[in-house]
Amino acid sequence: MTSLSLKPCFSSLYTELRNNRGFGSGFLPTSFWVKKDCSLKGKNLIIVKKFEVNCLKDKDMDVRTSALVDGVAECLNEIETKEPSVSTILMNFENKFDPYGAMSTPLYQTATFKQSSATDNGQYDYTRSGNPTRDALESLLAKLDKGDRALCFTSGMAALAAVTHLVRTGQEIVAGDDIYGGSDRLLSQVTPKAGIVVKRVNTSDLQEVASAIGPQTKLVWLESPTNPRQQISDIRKIAEMAHAHDALVLVDNSILSPVLSQPLELGADIVMHSVTKFIAGHSDVMAGVLVVKGQRLWLSLILSCISSLGRDLYFLQNAEGSGLAPFDCWICLRGIKTMALRVEKQQENAQKIAEFLASHPRVKKVNYAGLPGHPGRDLHYSQAKGAGSVLSFLTGSLALSKHVVETTKYFSITVSFGSVKSLISMPCFMSHASIPAAVREARGLTEDLIRISVGIEDVNDLIADLDHAIRTGPL
Numbered sequence: 001m002t003s004l005s006l007k008p009c010f011s012s013l014y015t016e017l018r019n020n021r022g023f024g025s026g027f028l029p030t031s032f033w034v035k036k037d038c039s040l041k042g043k044n045l046i047i048v049k050k051f052e053v054n055c056l057k058d059k060d061m062d063v064r065t066s067a068l069v070d071g072v073a074e075c076l077n078e079i080e081t082k083e084p085s086v087s088t089i090l091m092n093f094e095n096k097f098d099p100y101g102a103m104s105t106p107l108y109q110t111a112t113f114k115q116s117s118a119t120d121n122g123q124y125d126y127t128r129s130g131n132p133t134r135d136a137l138e139s140l141l142a143k144l145d146k147g148d149r150a151l152c153f154t155s156g157m158a159a160l161a162a163v164t165h166l167v168r169t170g171q172e173i174v175a176g177d178d179i180y181g182g183s184d185r186l187l188s189q190v191t192p193k194a195g196i197v198v199k200r201v202n203t204s205d206l207q208e209v210a211s212a213i214g215p216q217t218k219l220v221w222l223e224s225p226t227n228p229r230q231q232i233s234d235i236r237k238i239a240e241m242a243h244a245h246d247a248l249v250l251v252d253n254s255i256l257s258p259v260l261s262q263p264l265e266l267g268a269d270i271v272m273h274s275v276t277k278f279i280a281g282h283s284d285v286m287a288g289v290l291v292v293k294g295q296r297l298w299l300s301l302i303l304s305c306i307s308s309l310g311r312d313l314y315f316l317q318n319a320e321g322s323g324l325a326p327f328d329c330w331i332c333l334r335g336i337k338t339m340a341l342r343v344e345k346q347q348e349n350a351q352k353i354a355e356f357l358a359s360h361p362r363v364k365k366v367n368y369a370g371l372p373g374h375p376g377r378d379l380h381y382s383q384a385k386g387a388g389s390v391l392s393f394l395t396g397s398l399a400l401s402k403h404v405v406e407t408t409k410y411f412s413i414t415v416s417f418g419s420v421k422s423l424i425s426m427p428c429f430m431s432h433a434s435i436p437a438a439v440r441e442a443r444g445l446t447e448d449l450i451r452i453s454v455g456i457e458d459v460n461d462l463i464a465d466l467d468h469a470i471r472t473g474p475l
Helices: 058-077 086-091 131-142 157-163 180-194 206-212 235-244 309-320 328-335 339-358 377-383 398-407 437-442 459-471
Strands: 015-018 031-040 044-053 149-153 172-176 199-203 217-223 248-252 268-274 288-292 297-300 307-308 365-367 389-395 422-426 449-453
Touching: 015 422, 044 288, 058 459, 086 131, 086 307, 086 339, 131 149, 131 288, 131 328, 149 157, 149 309, 157 217, 157 248, 157 288, 157 309, 172 180, 199 206, 217 235, 268 309, 288 309, 288 459, 307 309, 339 365, 339 389, 339 459, 398 422, 398 449
Parallel strands: 172 199, 172 217, 217 248, 248 268
Antiparallel strands: 015 031, 031 044, 149 288, 268 288, 297 307, 365 389, 389 449, 422 449
16 A cells, blocks of 8 residues: 555545555556545544546656546545445344354353452353343344444333333323323333323324423323324424423334334434334244433433433343343344344235225224325324334224134234234233223224234235125124
């Protein structure tokens, strides 16, 4: 490599030129690599671009090189760093916690780690506090959601419970009224016992959200789309409202996954995924994750001092013993590799099924953000890449809905969603059964509502299955 002199206006930007044949006698350069140092979102990056050049004489080297740089300067300055897609990240994740370069992340199935000293612990001492397999999964999930730190828990509910422990007695949580039944149970039956006030609002109504947030609000909790009625909330504007009162924003993004939505980029402070769903994808593990923008310092509600949100949540994960076990982490790491492919296929199938249901004479209403008539469709696509593969629909008849759920062949009757296998349920009797009937009715959660999670089967088979079940139902 030989350094060349450049005009002053380029010397700070383009710091290195080299030729691929050398500069000795008889070696004329045929091409140059121009290195551009830049930064993107706080990370130092180097872009290298190759340019062909034909220099006839050695003495012309500097002059011709400067002319070359002059000619391509505008092009070079327009070079933008393209972040890799989720599918590329999943296939090229570098596990810095494995010193041997294993292609498959190793499973450290151990409860404790031997130390070399009685007074100085190594990086790991006890799996409750940390484990290389868990660290690998957390590192990957943080990268996928563009966060600074991720923390994996034994379930999505364990992760959400940890967040509620950031809130003290007398403070408030403002939460959506159309959310997962387990979350509703936590907020309505558990959290208030700690003296925390929980206000429930329609988060798709910004005025209602604004009216609920006040000086004592410390957490705003929402889903978008909501589960199961697919209501859309403006995450950006809600984050602005919450931050104006120094409150945190939590988005449960389980229904979309990092493939389709990254709420931290929209202003959320914490994103939660039930890893059980799309991330692991095979209905064979229970796990949850919190991903945070750990650089944001805030007034810790536990320690009453300025500290990192990520550090506070890690403290809770460790203190409560709710960290995900190594084997479960390993199962998640195995399943996550195909997440992008699965989500793409599932969403493609869901769109076709939603369109079929919307045109069916015995279906009263379909809740799916991917349909043109959905009231929040434009907002949704301004903050997400797709509508996902979970949808719900109404038949207007409890008897017909029950028949449909029990008659389909290719949809398994079960709670949960996000599996490669298509699933079907009646939320009022299953995932949301813990919500009192009067409350469900007031929120528009009717008993004839059917929720389906679309899998990767042949979509024509799924449509035919649903059509048969609907048409053969009672009138």
